[in-house]
Amino acid sequence: xxxxxPTVDADTERRLVQRLQAGDASALDGLMExxxxxxxxxxxxxxxxxxxxEEVLQDVFLTVFRKIGSFAQxxxxxxxxxxxxxxxxxxxRRGLAATVEVALDDLLPTFLADGHRAGxxxxxxxxxxxxxxxxxxxxxxxxALDRALAALPDGYRAVLVLRDVDGLSNEDAADVLGxxxxxxxxxxxxxxxxxxEIITRSLAPKQATAMVxxxxxxxx
Amino acid sequence: xxxxxxxxEMTPRDVEEFERHLEKCAPCRAYLxxxxxxxxxxxxVGRIEMPEEMKERLxxxxxxxxxxxxxxx
Numbered sequence: 001x002x003x004x005x006p007t008v009d010a011d012t013e014r015r016l017v018q019r020l021q022a023g024d025a026s027a028l029d030g031l032m033e034x035x036x037x038x039x040x041x042x043x044x045x046x047x048x049x050x051x052x053x054e055e056v057l058q059d060v061f062l063t064v065f066r067k068i069g070s071f072a073q074x075x076x077x078x079x080x081x082x083x084x085x086x087x088x089x090x091x092x093r094r095g096l097a098a099t100v101e102v103a104l105d106d107l108l109p110t111f112l113a114d115g116h117r118a119g120x121x122x123x124x125x126x127x128x129x130x131x132x133x134x135x136x137x138x139x140x141x142x143x144a145l146d147r148a149l150a151a152l153p154d155g156y157r158a159v160l161v162l163r164d165v166d167g168l169s170n171e172d173a174a175d176v177l178g179x180x181x182x183x184x185x186x187x188x189x190x191x192x193x194x195x196x197e198i199i200t201r202s203l204a205p206k207q208a209t210a211m212v213x214x215x216x217x218x219x220x
Numbered sequence: 221x222x223x224x225x226x227x228x229e230m231t232p233r234d235v236e237e238f239e240r241h242l243e244k245c246a247p248c249r250a251y252l253x254x255x256x257x258x259x260x261x262x263x264x265v266g267r268i269e270m271p272e273e274m275k276e277r278l279x280x281x282x283x284x285x286x287x288x289x290x291x292x293x
Contacts, residue, residue, distance in 0.1 A: 116247060
């Protein structure tokens with residue numbers, strides 16, 4: 001699975017799997033060193049809770065030891081671990097979703113028949129992309145992003161984490177999620193659009209004010 | 221259309237047409253720029269590290285449980 005880690009040495013990984021299949025618990029360190037950080041990032045990205053992510057990883061590694069016997073060497077260990085982690089994290093969220101999630105359509109922009117967005121012109125012209133990173137990743141924009149991430153339906157957040165955080169290809173993400181590539185692409189695009197919309201709703205009033213004051217130029 | 225554009229899946233002709241449109245359409249330029257920035261922000265905030273003490277806790281948890289969980293050789 002090139003998207004997971006292109007530097008992974010296939011032989012080392014094959015030996016690791018063989019040791020795990022032989023019931024060698026000392027292979028745990030190699031497995032953890034290789035995967036725990038990445039799997040934690042994925043589990044946290046989906047659950048948005050460090051406690052839940054920790055429990056997910058406990059479940060994942062226990063599952064790996066229990067089921068490694070049926071793991072086929074031709075499959076990729078990384079893909080399997082990502083799949084087990086994604087499923088465990090989504091299961092952890094099951095039942096919580098209804099209390100937190102907002103219908104995705106409520107987070108998406110409205111489009112006109114010609115493909116342009118509908119809305120007030122100052123909102124449509126709001127371009128906060130040049131805002132310094134320190135400002136974007138703190139304060140109001142960061143709070144808006146965190147709210148938006150929490151509000152995304154779990155399945156959409158899973159795609160976003162796999163693609164944009166972990167850098168998996170559409171094909172690898174589809175493999176992990178057991179979905180089609182078009183479905184992954186559609187969810188990814190809708191998730192990004194929803195995040196962008198929420199951040200813009202939070203920052204656009206400031207942009208419009210700055211434009212009126214001439215602090216930033218009005219685009220042609 | 222933005223996704224196809226960013227992922228390089230448009231035909232050269234469609235890219236040309238899309239970019240010509242961008243040149244004269246400020247709302248579309250703003251949308252594309254903020255969409256790209258959103259993708260980067262999501263990646264930045266998602267790249268968190270697993271705390272060292274959590275790694276150690278996980279290792280200890282697994283070592284306690286594994287003798288009973290490990291498959292027979």
